[in-house]
Every structure is written in C-alpha cells, then in structure tokens.
Amino acid sequence: MNAPINIAGLLKKTKAVFRFNGGVHPPENKAQSTQRPIGQLALPEKLVLPLRQHIGNIPKIKVAIGDHVLKGQLIAEAEGTVSAAIHAPTSGTITAIADAVIPHPSGLSDRCITITPDGKDSWIERQPQDWRKDELAPLVKSLRLSGIVGLGGATFPTQIKLRSANTAIHTLVINAAECEPYITCDDMLMRERSEEIVLGIKVAKRLLDAENVIIGIEDNKPEAIKAMRMATENTDIQVKVVPTLYPSGDARRLVYLVLGQEVPHNKRSTEVGIQVFNVATVSALYRYFEFGEPALSRVVSMTGNVNQPQNFEVLFGTPLRHLIKAAGGAKRDTSHFIMGGPMMGFNLPSDDVPITKAANCIIAASPTLFEPPPPAMPCIRCARCADACPVSLQPQELYWFAKSDNFEKAQAYNLFDCIECGACSYVCPSDIPLVQYYRYAKSEMIALDKAKEAADIARERNEFRLARIEREKQERAAKHAARAQGAKTADSSEKTTAPNDKQAAIAAAIERAKAQKAAENTKPKNTTHLSNTTKAEIAAIDARRASVGLTETKMTTNEEKQAKITAAIARAKAQKTDANQAANETPIKNDALAVDTEKQAKIEAAIARAKAAKAEATKPQDKGVQTKPSADAEKQAKIEAAIARAKAAKASALETKEQQAKED
Amino acid sequence: MLIALYIMLGLALVLGAVLGYAALKFKVEGDPLIARIDAILPQTQCGQCGYPGCKPYATAIANGEADINQCPPGGDEGVHALADLLGVEYKPLNEEHGETKPKMVAFIEEDICIGCTLCIQACPVDAIVGAAKHMHTIVASECTGCELCIAPCPVDCITMNPIVETPENWKWKYPTIPIKPAIHL
C-alpha cells in the first residue's frame, strides 16, 4: 500500500479478478510454522473448558464435581437456539467448576469446567449417522449435540448456519483464504487432510442443498492449492485462487472475490443464497457425522518467538503452557502472547489460559518481533486509511467521531460495517490506533442502546404502576361509596328497585369477604408440622416485626401469648447473637449451648443447607447481576449465621415447650 | 384598485385555507415536547430532581418550572441532550440534586429481610418481587438504581451494588496514548 509505485509493474497486464477497494500486504511470516507437519500433543495434566467459547447463550452444565466422564461425553448442553454444546475432550474426572481466567481481551474470569485426564482416553459409544442418505432435518437437529462452531474465528454455532433459511442456498463458499500473517492452521489442514475436507464439503452441500461449491484460496499456499485440486478432481467443486491480499479472508470480501457479488450490509449472506464455511469447520462436520465424534480439538498454529514454531492438533481446554512447551518453549525475550494474528489478535492476560474453540493461532510476541508503536501524532488527513479500507469506509471521519464521542455521526458513517481488520491502522503515518477507537465507539453505542431499551422498559413499568395505583384508589373509592350506599339502602331497601340489585351484589360481596375473614383463611398456611428450625425462624421474624412496631392481628389468645413469650425470648437471644455476630463473623461458641451441640450443629447445618436450597428454588429467577450465592465463603457465613440463630431459637423453643407442658 | 383588493383577499383566503388544513391534517396529539424530553431522561424514577418521577420532571421542564440540570443519573450527556433539544445554553449539573454515580443495582440481604413490603410499595418500577411475610427480592434486570427502597426498609437490609463486569457486558476502553514521545529521524 505504501510502497512506491512500480512503474514497470503498471505496464504488465493484471488478472481480471474481482477486487475490493483497498487491502494491504503485510509480511506473511507463514514459512516458520509450515516446516513441520501438524503435531500431536501428549495429554496435558488438566483441561480447562470455558463455558463461553462461542457466540450465543452459555450452555447448561450437565456434570458435577467428581463425575467421571468419557471422551466425547456431553458435559454442557446447548441452551436456547443460538448455543453450542461442550464435550469432554478426553476421559477423566471433573475436578472443578469455577471461575478461571479465559482468553478474552478483557482479561476477566469466567465459569470453566476443569477435567483431570485419567490417561486412558476412553471414548463413549459413538453414533455415526448416514449423512448421505438420512433425512436432513434430524441430521441438522443432531448438530446441537455436536459442539461444532465456526472454526475460522467467529465461533458461530454451526447448527444455525445449516438450518434451512427462508431462501435456498445456491452457492456454498468454502473459506480457505487464511489471509492473516503467521496463521497457517488451515494451510496445514488442507495439505494433510484434503480428502476429509472434501467429504466435509459434501456433507455441508447436502445439508444446505446447495447447487455450487467454490473453495477460495489465496495464492500464497501453492501446496494446499495442489492438494485441494487433487482432492476435488472428480467432483464439481471449484477451486478458485485469489491474489494474496489482506483481508481477503473476511466472509463478505471472499464472496465478492469469488462470485463478484456484494452481500448488502443489512442482510446476511444466506439471505442472498450464499453460505460461507471455514475448511476446518466442514472437516469437523464430516468427523461428526461419519464417526460420531463431536468437536473435541482443533489445529492451532503456535508460532512467533518460540523455538520450534509448528501447528498442533490441540484438545480444547489444553493450557497454553502445554502448547508452548511442545513448540520448544518461548524464547527468553518473549514479553506476552497474542491470540489470533498480528492484525486482529489480542493480548492474552497470561500464559495460564486454555485453548478454546476460537483459538486459531497463538503468537509469542517480543519487542523485536512487534515493536511498540510510537505515541500517536495528530491526524494529518492524508486519507491513506480510506484508501486501505476494504469496506470503502472513511476511517479518518470515524476516528474524529469516535474521538469526540459523536456516536450519531459515527453510525451515519457506517461504523458498524467496520470489520476491525486493522488495515487502516496498518497504514497510518501518525501511528494512530484507529481500530481501538472504533471498538470503543461500538462498545459504547451498544451499551447506550441497551440502556435506552432498559429505560423504555422502566418507563413502561412506572406508568403501569402509576396506573395500577390509580385504579386501586378508584376501586377503593367505589367500594366505600358502595358501602355507604349499602348502609343507606339497607334502611330503605323497599323503596329503591334498580339500584337494589347492584347494592345486593355489593352487599353479598362484602358478606363473603367477612365470612372469609371469619374463617381461618387469613392465618399463615403451612403452620402445622413445622420443624423446630422453621418455627424458630418464624418466631425470630415475628420478633423483629414486633420490635419495629408491626403487630399481628386476628390471632387466638393462646398463640398470641405464646408468640409474645417466644418473641421476647427470641428478641433477647437474637440481640445477644447479633452482638456476637457483629464482633466476629464466626459462629458463636456459646458455652451454654456448646453442650452436645456439635452433632446438632451438623444436623442443623444440613437443615440450613437444605432450607437455603429450597429458598433458592422458590425464589423467582433473577438473572443478570445478582452475585451468585455459590461463592463458598458467603454460603459458609450464611449457614453459620443460620445455625447460630437456629440454636438460639431452639433453646428458647425448648424452654417454652417445657413451660407449656407445665401449664398444661 | 379593486383588483388589488380582490387579489389580496384571495391570497389571504387561500393561505388561510392551507394553514387550516395543515393544522388539522398534521395535528399532533398531546404535547410532544414533554414526550421528547421524557425520551432523553434516563427513567431512573429516583426523584433526585425534586419531582416524583421522570415524567413530572419532563412536564416541569416543558412548563419552564424546572431547570435542565437537575438530573444526576442522566449525567452531563443528559444535560447536553436537553440543552440541544430545547435550544438553551448548557449548564453543569446542579450539585444540590446529587452527583452522578455509576449505575448500581439494589440487593436485599435475605437473612435480614422481614417481609414487610415497604420497599415493594416504594419501588417506582415494581422491580421488587415479594409479598407480606414472604421473602422479598430485587429483580436485578428491572432495577434502575433509584435507591428509593433503601429508606423505607426498617431493618436496613438493602444495599446498592455496582454492576459486576463480566465478559458479556465488558466494554472496550477509550484508547489511551502513552505520554513518552518518540524521536523520529
């Protein structure tokens, strides 16, 4: 892009191929990792599988700690339409279901399932399917259990892409471009497993009922082109070679290169009858249907500042350190690791992260390989970024809008069409980190949209609440008016006729309500067969209510008296336990209650746990930001507090029982 | 002379008819200004502006009774948006009405809750689920962070927690540029 114009080259005839605007030619650096074939790794000592490895809903965990799982066993099932399953990559034991650092630009932790392999690598019973002859619908449905997601980096659950859309798919485009420097996993896959890929293409072709298939490969992979040409020799699958240009591997750009068709920005490619799959994904499809093997591993390029850069077949969940060791270890001056390529990848928070379905390449970075950039100069409006943008956007305008938080204008200038390829930053003379500005602006705009939606819902709820209060007020006013009327017409009921029916209905309703009140239906239900703990809890709550001045009405004198006594005792005990709790968070070692309470404490702990679980179940589901109460320390404290209170109340309950027995 | 008169009269009648037709055809129901102001306000329904909710505050602004800088949850962006909409000068947030805080969500400590329903009655968007003598809990996705439930609670069991950052709601940060200058050429 910035190289001087080759005048001699201008005179040469260029190939007639569709070409999108812009694009850059970064140095490829692919030769390092293609010297060796795809390597196999030894089983690592643990496999950490994040639940969030794909776009869509988090799958539901189906295992518990301590379970023994077999290779290929479903350990988390897809939840909702857009979701993917997770399978155990090898046989072993589930050792943890906890938060761990995930390979994500934020560096945050997320829920992961950890498996300790037992070394046996024993499979579950696999169920192949006849993808050539079976009915399509059940085949596609079974993909929900396959765990296959797009392995080109976008991780879109594949069963969504194979559902029959409203429009028929006429062309299936296989993305073998792999345009980003350093990444060679698809290249090696094509060189070594081209037959499998072609069979996978046939699977996808049948499932989509596509008429044409085109494989798009960049011309910097001559061996792969040869392999694919050989494998597709007697089929009607076309292999189209496109000139090496970054970012040809972007789905819409590739469609344009091989078909000359621009997918409209507001439509998916399926809506114009084109579907795009990565070579690794179709390979996984083949293995799933032919052998019944769900998605358990992928090819990853481990390259950069390591001693033996190579591609490996890596089980999902393999710790990065294991992979680095297999590549000969990172050289001494390695500063950090990058997931993805040098144009679109992101820094990994540490080398203690697992390999996920999205990891196509890990680059060991050093200051010599990737020089830290100088600080950004002001934009000089040279518009080289606009010349390089493959989407023909105006990056300099988007930069000014993002910088000044002018999100409306940014949207008007099509910020969301940006594919974050990095070509603009690559050519910027002022070293401005343009892509970071666009990512920031997009994040903010999405958050603002969510906030606006939430605000709209809040407004609706508020209006409904005000309407409801208004309605209740009116109903109450009507009822009072009716009662007053009813009192009047009760005296002169003979005189009035038409309003009589209405009065009668109202009077009847009032009678019903009185009857209901007279009956014992206003007492709290489920008060028989209460455990001691529950009784104590209720007593404690009553005590608290009494202490703030809310008293109960309509109780029998016996119960009233008992409750008052219980309340008084419980109040005293509660005050005592509260004071102790305030002093130290651990359960009280109250000498008076320490007698043979160890066993009772265990029982009560179990009861409290059960009660907590019951309370969890009956509590309405609140998703989102409530901190999950499964943090062990919190739970512990709660249980201990419950135990203490239970002990206190139980002691008082025992005493009152004795008293009652004495009275009776 | 007469012709001029007739022409002027005719023009007046025609233009009057056009205006009358436009007044009928393009009539907008209700006062759109209040709705437009309300669309800018964050719907926290907290009452920090001094009015019992966002719609009353919007009405007050439309009537000229309230200033545009009384809404802390809307922040500076809200004041700017209101200033743009109404064509008035921007002014910084009025400190008397509170300060802009990051969005928080209420949380009820269930061990302490006594089921008194006072907080349920106080919540302006019905984001608390519960009944008398039953456990109360906050529906976190509906909570606007208005903090109106904290005061009525007799046992002080409600706390405000900031929203936890998860990979799902994580946002890219504004790029910061290192200060150390480089030496070129």
Next chain:
Amino acid sequence: MNRSPYITNAPTVSSIMFKVLLALMPGIAVYAWLFGGGVLITLVLATATALVTEALMLKLRHRPIQPFLSDYSAVITAWLLALAIPPLAPWWLIVVGTAFSIIIAKQLYGGLGYNPFNPAMVGYAVLLISFPVVMTKWPIALSMVETKLNFMDQFHYIFNQTLPANITIDAVTSATPLDYLKTQLKLNQSMEMIQSSPIFGVLGTQGSEYIALAYLAGGLFLWQQRVITWHLPTAFLGGIAVMASFFWAIDASQYANPMFHLFSGASMLGAFFILTDPVSGPTTPKAKLYFAAGAGIITYLIRVYGGYPDGVAFAVIFMNICVPLIDTYTQPRVFGHEK
C-alpha cells in the same frame, strides 16, 4: 492495552514531509542557478523563523516540542512561502510572513493536523495585501542582466537594502510576465507585442519556466513515491488548461495560450506542493478532483479578471473553505450499500 494491529508499514509523518522537501530541491537548485543565491538566504531565514516560532508556540501551548518540531511540516511551510515571494525581498518580509503562517495560520488553530487553511498561502496572502510593492519586485534571470548581482550583493540587499554603486534596483528586477501581461492588456497592447518582451521565455517566464519544469519533475517523484495521488495535480493543471484553452480559442489576442499559464506563476508549484497539503485539503478522491479543479478555475479567473497577477494563493484559500462541504457530498459508496 490491546493494540492490534501489532505490525505497521506506515511511513512516519516526518518521512513523508522529508520526501516533499527532497522533491523541492531540484526546483530550488535551478532557481539558485538561474537567479542567484538570494533564494537560499530567504530559505534559511524562513526555516529558522519557522522552527523558532513553532517551538515557541508549542511551549506556550504546553505541548511536547520534540515530535512536532522534527516532523518537518513547519519547514515545508517555510520553504513554500520562501519560494513564493521575491528572493530579493527584505529579510523582514520573509520573517513576518513565516511567523504569521506558523503562529496564526497553524498553531493557533491547533497545530499539526488542525489548520483549515494552507499556512504558506495564508502567509503569502497577508504579505501580498500588506506589502504590495515589495512583493512585485521579481529579479530578472541572471542570464539576461548585464550587471549581475553576485551572492554577497544579494545578501547585502536583503539585509541592508544596499546595492553596489553602479546598479539600481530597477535594473535587476522587473514585473513577472503575468503581471506585465495584465498591465499591458489593460493598456490595450496586443498579445504579440506583449509576448515579444524579453522576459517571456519559451513556455513561460524566461528562466522561471525551467524552475516550473523542475517542480514538475519533483512532483512526479512524489507521485511515484505514493506521497501524493494523481488527482490533485491533474485536476488543477487540467482546470487551468481547460479555462485557458477555452478563452484562448475565443480570442487569442486577449488571452495567453494554455502552455504559458501552465508554466508561469505558481502553477506547477501549486499543483504538486501547495494543493497537496493533506491537512487543509480534501480526503476523498472525488473531492480532490472537485477541489483542485475549482482552484484551477479560480486561479485562471483571478489571473484574467482579478486584481492580482497570480491567483493560486487566493484560489487555494477559497477552496480550503469549501473542503468540508465537498467532502460531505463526495463520500464514496460503501461496500454492501446502494448508491
């Protein structure tokens, strides 16, 4: 912090500016050879003033001096202004002009990347309006003068306004051909009479035409190095050529031929060095075409009908104002969108 992409192939701002300076050197060399070393003195004065004032302004604005001073953008402004004014002008002229350009037309707007007008042209316009007489005393090509001014004479004239005993200033300076053309046309002289004057060379001014050719060569170098694209120079020269041809075809006795217009005045300098200032210019390719064509047409109109002999500076400033408008309405079609 994530900073993908981790690799870059971008030239730095200073390397781009340095290439522009390189491209100016042939023109300056021809200039000095044909008109004497006065231009070199002016260049030195201009460069020094530019760097000093830029450093001063950066200091006052609490900005780091180092990256901005070494990006050569101030030096380019200085050189363009120095090449636009008569080389024998007094020293204070270039100093005032450069100081104004840098301080007011560049730094007060926000420094590099923020000026809406081309700073060199603003400086030139200010000088032209404030000191019109001094700005019209252009030296005659050395080859045509009997008593030549050597380097020291020129030095003394610039700083002290003194000349050697036997030379008057009028003997060594004259109006430019454009200026002469305008005044003589007003006096109803015919084109052949005018163009037979010795100051007219083959293409344009005697002497200056070679400088214009040198600028053209420098401009082609810039294009080959991808510092500039073909849009701006082609549209500017095309605009002038089309207008000149049109009027010349109508009445050859009143209007000079297109080649004259292309090679005299600041046409070549403007096409490759002045219009191509990225900061004040347009960003989309179509906008560049409109911008440069507009500048070319206005330049021609000022030359023929305006009050000044050469209109490049005013044309450029005028089109600078229109740049945001042109940019907005010439946005290219985005991939996947209609229109």
